Amino acid sequence: MKFTGEKCVLCGEVFDENDDVVVCPECGSPHHRECYKNHGRCGNIYMHGTGQKWESTVKVTEVKPVVIISPEDNESDTNFEKIQSHEYTDRNAFNNAVIRDIGFNLNEDMGGVTLNEVNMFVGTNVLYYIPIFKKMKDLGSKISFNLSCLLFPSLYFANRKMWLWAIIATVISVIFNIPSSIMIMAESGVFTENIMNVIYENQDLIQNMGLICSVGSFVANVLMCLFANWIYFKFVRKKIQYIKKNSPDGKLNKYTAIAFGGVRPINIILILLITMFLALFSMVGITMFLTAI
Numbered sequence: 001m002k003f004t005g006e007k008c009v010l011c012g013e014v015f016d017e018n019d020d021v022v023v024c025p026e027c028g029s030p031h032h033r034e035c036y037k038n039h040g041r042c043g044n045i046y047m048h049g050t051g052q053k054w055e056s057t058v059k060v061t062e063v064k065p066v067v068i069i070s071p072e073d074n075e076s077d078t079n080f081e082k083i084q085s086h087e088y089t090d091r092n093a094f095n096n097a098v099i100r101d102i103g104f105n106l107n108e109d110m111g112g113v114t115l116n117e118v119n120m121f122v123g124t125n126v127l128y129y130i131p132i133f134k135k136m137k138d139l140g141s142k143i144s145f146n147l148s149c150l151l152f153p154s155l156y157f158a159n160r161k162m163w164l165w166a167i168i169a170t171v172i173s174v175i176f177n178i179p180s181s182i183m184i185m186a187e188s189g190v191f192t193e194n195i196m197n198v199i200y201e202n203q204d205l206i207q208n209m210g211l212i213c214s215v216g217s218f219v220a221n222v223l224m225c226l227f228a229n230w231i232y233f234k235f236v237r238k239k240i241q242y243i244k245k246n247s248p249d250g251k252l253n254k255y256t257a258i259a260f261g262g263v264r265p266i267n268i269i270l271i272l273l274i275t276m277f278l279a280l281f282s283m284v285g286i287t288m289f290l291t292a293i
Contacts (some may be wrong), residue, residue, distance in 0.1 A: 003030045006056060009043035010035040029054040099130060110137050113240040117252045121236050123262030133233045142230040150225035157228075158271035159263050162235050166271050169224060174278045176217035179210035181283060195290045236261070 003015045009029045015021060020033040024042040031043060044054060099106060099119065106116040110133060118133060119126050132144050149156040154173060157166035183206060185191060186199045199206065243256050 006030055008032045008035055009054070010039055024054075027052060027054050099126075104130065104134065108134075110134070111237050113237050113244075113252075117240050117257075118236055120252060120254060120257040121240050121261035123258070129229070129232070132229050133236075136230060136233055143226045144229040146225050146228040149228035150221055153221055153224045153228070154271050154275065155268050158267040159265060160232060160235075161260070161262075161264055161267065162232065163267075165224075165231060166267075167274070169220075170271060170275050170278060172220050173217065174275065174282055176213040176220070177279070178282060178286065179206050179213050181279065182206055182286060183210065185283065191287070192291070195287065198290050 003019075003021050004017055006015050007013065008015065008031050010031055013032070015030070015032075021030050022033050022036055023030050024044070026042065027044050027047040029042055029044040029047070035043075042048070044052075047053070099115065104115060106114065106119070108115045110118055115130065115134075119130065122129050135141060136144075146156070154166050154169035157163075157169055182199065186196060191199065239260050240252055243252050243260060244250050247253075247256065
């Protein structure tokens with residue numbers, strides 16, 4: 001296929017009849033051979049694995065054989081082998097490619113760690129976190145919006161392996177839910193008659209406390225929502241620095257990044273079990289307190 005009039009997906013220059021054009025076997029995107037050599041990858045790597053294909057923007061007027069990129073093309077085309085083996089198109093490599101394409105420098109210092117190390121450690125949802133982290137580093141800002149943390153702060157922190165904050169969020173939630181839990185248990189009739197009398201005598205106080213605690217819980221969630229990304233940014237940098245300090249070669253590799261970073265959904269189940277235990281423990285304590293009155 002003749003690509004005269006089309007644009008190289010890497011440099012954006014229009015092809016002429018004398019250009020040496022190579023085509024990505026994955027998505028069909030055309031490149032100058034030199035552009036591909038210099039970048040070592042397809043310019044439309046985001047299409048890979050999605051089923052998307054490059055489409056011509058001009059009318060094809062001539063058909064001729066086109067050299068397809070091959071592993072034997074030249075020594076700089078070793079990236080083709082990575083693409084074929086999916087080594088290059090794994091999550092980290094794909095994120096790196098997109099980060100470079102949007103103008104970020106992977107070697108940029110993010111406060112003792114590089115942008116590439118942050119990418120490796122965060123693992124999932126990098127394209128959400130990287131711009132936020134960079135803004136925090138460049139401008140010194142600490143506030144952003146994290147919807148997951150607004151709705152389920154303890155689950156968010158646990159999933160991101162921030163156990164200290166997960167426990168803090170859980171304890172806050174359990175404490176603020178004590179008044180409403182007392183009323184629910186009273187309505188279900190699980191308390192003894194003496195405890196029920198104490199509750200009814202202090203019903204207005206408990207209801208007012210429940211209202212105050214509801215507002216307090218909402219405020220706590222909002223605060224954690226606004227500062228969650230900053231807390232996570234600090235956690236990421238601290239963990240990466242710890243790993244590098246204790247690593248024989250002083251580097252972060254993909255194995256330690258996966259072990260300490262990324263997400264772990266099983267932690268959500270664990271924090272839910274911890275929440276249930278703390279809630280039960282608090283109810284037992286309240287029952288003993290009301291019995292002693």
